[in-house]
Amino acid sequence: MAAIAQQAxxxxxxxxxxxxxxxxxxxRRLRRNRxxxxxxxxxxxxxxxxxxxxxxxxxxxxxxxxxxxxLNGKTIVNGKLAPVMQQGGGILKLGESPIGPTWDIHxxxxxxxxxxxxxxxxxxxxxxxxxxxxxxxxxxxCVVATLxxxxxxxxGGLTDTILSRLMDVIWAFPVYLLAISIATVLLTKSSGxxxxxxxxxxxSLWTPTVIIGFIxxxxxxxxxxGQVLSVVNKEFVEAAIAxxxxxxxxxxxxxxxNVVSTVIVLLPLMIATTILTEAxxxxxxxxxxxxxxxxxxxxxxxxxxxxxxxxxxxAPGIMIVLTVLSLNVLGDGVRDALDPRAKLRVG
Amino acid sequence: xxxxxxxxxxxxxxxxxxxxxxxxxxxxxxxxxxxNSSNSSSNSNTGATAAHKGGTFTILANSAFGVxxxxxxxxxxxxxxxIDTHDGLVGFSKVGGLPGTKIVPDLATAxxxxxxxxxxxxxxxxxxxxxxxxxxxxxxxxxxxxxxQFTVPGPTSFYSSIVGAxxxxxxxCDLSKAGGVxxxxxxxxxxxxxxxxxxxxxxxxxxxxxxAVPANTSTKLTGNNVPPGTGPxxxxxxxxxxxxxxxxxxxxxxxxxxxxxDGNPNEIVEKxxxxxxxxxxxxxxxxxxxxxxxxxxxxDQLTTLNSPQYAGQxxxxxxxxxxxxALNTSKPPFNNLMARQAINxxxxxxxxxxxxxxxxxxxxxxxxxxxNFPSYKPFCPYTTGSQTVxxxxxxxxxxxxxxxxxxxxxxxxxxxxxxQVGTALAEQMVSDLKSIGYKASTQLLTASNQxxxxxxxxxxxxxxxxxxxxxxxxxxxxxxxxxxxxxGTIHKNSDASPNIAEFCNKPINNLITKAEADGSTNPTxxxxxxxxxxxxxxxxxxxxDMYNPxxxxxxxxxxxxxxxxxxWYILIDQLWLxx
Numbered sequence: 001m002a003a004i005a006q007q008a009x010x011x012x013x014x015x016x017x018x019x020x021x022x023x024x025x026x027x028r029r030l031r032r033n034r035x036x037x038x039x040x041x042x043x044x045x046x047x048x049x050x051x052x053x054x055x056x057x058x059x060x061x062x063x064x065x066x067x068x069x070x071l072n073g074k075t076i077v078n079g080k081l082a083p084v085m086q087q088g089g090g091i092l093k094l095g096e097s098p099i100g101p102t103w104d105i106h107x108x109x110x111x112x113x114x115x116x117x118x119x120x121x122x123x124x125x126x127x128x129x130x131x132x133x134x135x136x137x138x139x140x141x142c143v144v145a146t147l148x149x150x151x152x153x154x155x156g157g158l159t160d161t162i163l164s165r166l167m168d169v170i171w172a173f174p175v176y177l178l179a180i181s182i183a184t185v186l187l188t189k190s191s192g193x194x195x196x197x198x199x200x201x202x203x204s205l206w207t208p209t210v211i212i213g214f215i216x217x218x219x220x221x222x223x224x225x226g227q228v229l230s231v232v233n234k235e236f237v238e239a240a241i242a243x244x245x246x247x248x249x250x251x252x253x254x255x256x257x258n259v260v261s262t263v264i265v266l267l268p269l270m271i272a273t274t275i276l277t278e279a280x281x282x283x284x285x286x287x288x289x290x291x292x293x294x295x296x297x298x299x300x301x302x303x304x305x306x307x308x309x310x311x312x313x314x315a316p317g318i319m320i321v322l323t324v325l326s327l328n329v330l331g332d333g334v335r336d337a338l339d340p341r342a343k344l345r346v347g
Numbered sequence: 348x349x350x351x352x353x354x355x356x357x358x359x360x361x362x363x364x365x366x367x368x369x370x371x372x373x374x375x376x377x378x379x380x381x382x383n384s385s386n387s388s389s390n391s392n393t394g395a396t397a398a399h400k401g402g403t404f405t406i407l408a409n410s411a412f413g414v415x416x417x418x419x420x421x422x423x424x425x426x427x428x429x430i431d432t433h434d435g436l437v438g439f440s441k442v443g444g445l446p447g448t449k450i451v452p453d454l455a456t457a458x459x460x461x462x463x464x465x466x467x468x469x470x471x472x473x474x475x476x477x478x479x480x481x482x483x484x485x486x487x488x489x490x491x492x493x494x495x496q497f498t499v500p501g502p503t504s505f506y507s508s509i510v511g512a513x514x515x516x517x518x519x520c521d522l523s524k525a526g527g528v529x530x531x532x533x534x535x536x537x538x539x540x541x542x543x544x545x546x547x548x549x550x551x552x553x554x555x556x557x558x559a560v561p562a563n564t565s566t567k568l569t570g571n572n573v574p575p576g577t578g579p580x581x582x583x584x585x586x587x588x589x590x591x592x593x594x595x596x597x598x599x600x601x602x603x604x605x606x607x608x609d610g611n612p613n614e615i616v617e618k619x620x621x622x623x624x625x626x627x628x629x630x631x632x633x634x635x636x637x638x639x640x641x642x643x644x645x646x647d648q649l650t651t652l653n654s655p656q657y658a659g660q661x662x663x664x665x666x667x668x669x670x671x672x673a674l675n676t677s678k679p680p681f682n683n684l685m686a687r688q689a690i691n692x693x694x695x696x697x698x699x700x701x702x703x704x705x706x707x708x709x710x711x712x713x714x715x716x717x718x719n720f721p722s723y724k725p726f727c728p729y730t731t732g733s734q735t736v737x738x739x740x741x742x743x744x745x746x747x748x749x750x751x752x753x754x755x756x757x758x759x760x761x762x763x764x765x766x767q768v769g770t771a772l773a774e775q776m777v778s779d780l781k782s783i784g785y786k787a788s789t790q791l792l793t794a795s796n797q798x799x800x801x802x803x804x805x806x807x808x809x810x811x812x813x814x815x816x817x818x819x820x821x822x823x824x825x826x827x828x829x830x831x832x833x834x835g836t837i838h839k840n841s842d843a844s845p846n847i848a849e850f851c852n853k854p855i856n857n858l859i860t861k862a863e864a865d866g867s868t869n870p871t872x873x874x875x876x877x878x879x880x881x882x883x884x885x886x887x888x889x890x891x892d893m894y895n896p897x898x899x900x901x902x903x904x905x906x907x908x909x910x911x912x913x914x915w916y917i918l919i920d921q922l923w924l925x926x
Binding site: 068069071072085087088089090091092093094095096097114115184187188189201202203284285286289290291300301303304305306307308309 | 645646647648649650651652653654655658661663695697698701702704705706707708765766767770771773774775777778781788789790791792793796800806809899
């Protein structure tokens with residue numbers, strides 16, 4: 001007996017193995033994925049740079065009005081005062097060209113756009129708008145899609161049929177065509193968009209945010225609903241029902257925590273998609289409206305300057321590529337971390 | 348007169364929508380005639396000589412001109428071809444420079460003197476002329492031509508003063524029965540009776556709408572089949588997705604070298620679908636002869652064209668056209684005169700000029716009538732210094748007016764097209780409005796949506812400032828002052844209401860009525876009245892007039908004989924090709 005007691009006592013002295021939640025395990029797996037971490041770092045860097053736009057314009061470029069045309073402005077090039085817009089040469093003097101990159105951080109580092117604005121400043125402010133719209137619309141889309149999927153999957157039957165067909169209808173429209181149509185209608189409402197007591201001005205960044213968030217709801221709804229359907233008949237849900245849990249409790253306490261990893265995996269990929277969509281819509285002039293800028297609007301402005309001032313289009317193009325690349329790589333990392341057996345694949 | 352919708356945003360790439368927008372020419376009287384063209388442009392018609400004849404002249408256009416039926420099409424793009432394939436009773440002299448604005452008899456033997464108090468015109472029709480299908484031209488062909496103005500949907504108001512026109516519609520029209528257009532095929536005469544004298548009738552008859560088509564032409568829309576004409580060329584084919592091809596009319600013989608000279612190229616081909624940058628490259632390489640003058644050459648390539656190697660190939664001419672921002676006078680803040688004048692003072696017109704391509708391609712403007720136009724006298728109250736030429740914005744004065752008007756802080760929506768130029772102009776306008784205390788934002792629409800949108804009064808609560816442009820139909824002051832700012836051109840809830848600002852000032856309108864009435868009887872007095880109207884309109888500031896544009900013609904090296912007609916612009920069939 002004493003021996004047994006001794007043995008038992010010895011066992012109790014060993015340190016207990018700490019239980020790890022699935023989130024902690026996922027985080028540990030993500031930390032080991034250096035490529036994903038590098039992507040995260042790059043994304044954070046882009047976010048920080050964009051957030052610092054006012055500092056650049058105030059302390060570096062010394063121009064607080066960078067979003068407005070500066071066609072008659074002047075700047076310093078090689079120590080001399082020069083017009084931002086330069087008239088064409090020769091006998092005919094056709095056209096007005098913006099100055100190219102000066103590579104001087106204080107004076108039009110990346111040159112000017114077609115209406116004399118500092119491309120460097122636009123790039124940072126454009127980043128703010130693109131990221132704000134991309135992240136917000138992706139979050140909005142994921143939240144709405146998850147809620148609808150939870151309701152459809154949990155209640156099933158007629159509710160599921162109606163909601164799923166509604167999603168199918170939205171899905172049936174070509175994404176850009178739908179977005180352009182909605183944007184065109186909303187842009188002609190000078191009073192803005194009225195949602196209850198909320199009024200969103202037509203030229204506000206919220207207009208493209210809501211549009212983009214809306215058009216992608218079915219894309220998130222589908223996989224999340226699938227997950228809900230696979231969870232809704234599990235034993236732990238039946239146990240909760242047997243205990244008399246309400247529908248709201250079943251949805252938010254039992255089912256949601258078991259499908260949220262799917263949403264988290266989708267989120268970075270959706271952000272990448274929404275940033276690309278915003279850029280495309282702004283390029284087509286139905287996204288971000290002047291005087292706001294986004295990377296898409298800057299590329300649009302640089303279209304007619306591709307031969308002589310390629311940086312106007314190249315710089316925001318590179319920023320879009322880097323952002324989307326970082327988000328895609330990060331998204332893959334998150335997926336591997338949360339779903340090591342890679343049951344969920346997107347794209 | 349009452350013509351409607353004659354406009355294009357010509358160099359901004361705004362294309363025509365069938366039955367909606369159009370473009371037309373100009374009277375830059377000083378321009379081509381006085382050497383404003385970058386290159387010498389002959390002012391006399393050299394005519395076609397045997398040595399110059401031959402070859403295929405290829406034009407590259409970004410897009411086609413829509414439905415080709417001449418009773419409907421209202422675009423400079425097709426009109427530049429129709430003048431080579433069809434003729435009217437009268438026409439603008441087909442020569443370069445100032446003489447090109449002169450009305451000359453074409454299918455009529457002479458320009459008749461009106462009788463019956465200016466309401467009846469008897470035209471004697473030339474004999475022996477044949478259509479391109481071999482049919483002989485008869486006076487009765489014109490009855491069909493004029494009936495088609497009403498049965499084919501189009502800008503019928505050009506001819507609404509003809510007796511019986513009020514009973515016509517797209518369902519049917521019989522002007523002959525009503526006594527409006529009476530043909531006598533045996534006497535070879537055509538009589539046109541009007542309900543009231545119209546000083547601009549000859550200008551309107553010289554437009555392609557009134558070009559003769561055979562009497563057996565359908566009174567319905569012929570779509571892309573252009574009915575036969577009497578000009579030196581005929582339409583071989585037209586496909587809006589690919590090309591239009593004009594070949595020689597085998598029945599054509601010169602009857603008037605001034606009205607319709609013979610053409611030089613054997614074939615004229617207009618190809619569609621290339622980007623303008625690619626068009627420029629092809630013309631630089633000699634693969635085509637002309638970049639369509641309505642296509643806006645990208646800023647990048649404008650710089651390239653400054654190179655001395657293209658000096659002989661680039662021609663710049665001043666247009667009688669206005670690029671302007673209409674102020675919505677039907678609602679605050681711009682129902683207030685001081686608010687309208689304020690933004691006129693604040694507008695930095697040099698910035699607008701730069702957006703369009705700089706001083707070589709546009710001139711700042713303050714008043715409604717463009718320079719070198721009939722009745723034009725320089726007047727610019729919205730600047731510092733001189734009151735005749737714009738020099739700089741007067742922001743201090745503008746701020747003072749905004750304060751007096753009590754509109755400071757008002758929200759202002761600037762509506763514009765979403766192309767490069769339209770967007771940039773809107774952004775500059777927003778900047779100008781903010782500089783004097785308004786909360787301005789933009790509303791950008793595609794060009795095809797924007798023009799109908801701003802014309803329709805159902806939308807006038809949605810915008811405060813709207814970008815637009817106007818190119819003359821023919822050289823008459825009323826084409827700007829009455830069409831764009833007369834009380835009679837406000838058509839409620841219509842997409843075709845060219846008085847975009849909804850500006851209606853009774854005293855000014857009375858002067859317009861008087862000037863139109865005097866046009867037939869006392870042209871000098873009428874001209875003076877139009878000048879007065881122009882200056883009064885400018886003082887009432889229904890627009891912010893931004894600039895008067897210039898136009899670029901870029902031709903291949905092997906093209907010769909360039910002539911720029913103020914009404915039709917480049918005279919394509921008068922060009923000839925060296926081997």
